[in-house]
Amino acid sequence: MSLPVRIWAAALLLAALLAGLVTRETLARNAGQEARLAMQTVDPRGLLTGHYVDLQLTEALAPGVACPAGLESAPNKLGWIALRPGPDFAHVSGYAARRADAARLGPMVMRGKAYCYAAPERRDMAGWVTLDIGVRRFHTDQAQAEALAKALSDRRTGEATAFAVVSVGQDGKARLKGVIVGGRRADLTWY
């Protein structure tokens, strides 16, 4: 094979692989089951680096409430997280090493790590569950990022809520679709 043909073959192969990845991910994201996950507010100055928003998926537990099933011993290992849909967002209802076991704890399961802290014996202390499902950043342009940062800072005063919208596919992988901050939804789109 001559040098020009080899270069063309390599370039076309790489372009095709990238286009294939884009198509596969688009189809998977559109076909998955949508879930809203609670998002923790952090200092907005720390949230924005360049033009993306750092996402920390943390659900607060009410004081006196224990950790969901399977998370009592704080495994923080890769496994299956069970979710139970709620009126506003999906709550973490359990964790198991195997998918079949997690499916018994909630109607929706996704792959990832979870860490929980709770002190149910103390009525004055709230617990929390933090998820690591591979969804960490929401890329957007500067204007939208700044608007999201403002809405997130508003949320600190209790005026707004923040959620990450993910699509959970048949493979159990969570793919980010967008975020909802202060009632305003921003989606990751091609346009």
Place this chain on the structure above:
Amino acid sequence: MASYKVRLSADLDRWIADGLVPETSREPILAGVAEPRRLEASAALAVVGGLLAGVAVIAFVAANWNGIPRLGRFGLVLAIFLGVSGAAAWCAERRPLARNVLLLVASLVFAAAIGLTGQIFDIAGEPRAALHAAGLGAALLALSGRSSAAFAASLLFIAIGDAEMSWLGDRMASPPWLALAAPAGVALAWAWRSKPLAHAAAIALPLAALYLMIWGDVNMKANLEVFGLALAFGGLAAIARQLEAQDHPVAGVAYGWWVWAMLGFFAAAGLGPHGPPVLLHRALWLALAGGVTALGLHDRRPLVTAAGAVFLAGAIATILFDLGLGLMSAAAVFAVVAAAALAGGLALRRRARA
């Protein structure tokens, strides 16, 4: 430093004046000596321009500018990638330097395309995957078009990707890709006789060794594993030195960088809480750095001499700042190594005279 031809011209004038060489031989002798090949300024600027053009595309994508929809940006970046690759294919046989630079640009543009895909699909959550994919793409382009610059970019992407590894406590989650890519880079630099790639690969190899050590989580007594790496790179440097003596064009580059690696690992082996006996390590460090400085001067290798000088200064500073090592002990270490250096120099001088 004056080139060989300039020095020979001065020598010839002297030899003609002394009657050793007839004046008529001057021009034929000088005409028979080729000037060393140098990179022209226009070619160097082309390399810099190509590099900056690729970085500009990456920055354009990273800026997340909303003037063009993402689909449009993706199409634009992909079109630029195919256009630059096509230009490289067109230059393939007739302009090797242009082919090399254009494949470097294509590698950087492909990395930008992956970055844009990452923005849309949040692959940035796995920055390692994006960087490794960019590294693999650059390696494929490099191999297809025999581009040393694209393979150097591949090593850079893979090295950064490895540095982004997920950490599990003190351990890396998976083996570093650089452990495969760096030796491949050394082999390609050797096969293609490319000095720029030799620089990149010779630097990448000790980095790969460091990553492997972190991944393997080896904790031997007295940091023996780090001493082992110092020994290994000392051996590699010795082999490269031998090959350089046989006039291999890229061996000298590897020789210089692996001497840096040897000294770096040796110095690091004596630091930290579980190191070897301090006095012994510092004395050996001083002796090794002094020896390397002398070797670099002897071989006329500035990179080796610089390594020796830098680590000599580092050894002296470390000894003076070592906690628990009094000034009397420091003075003793300096004196013993100085005496050894003087005795060694004297012995070499006597042998040369004999």
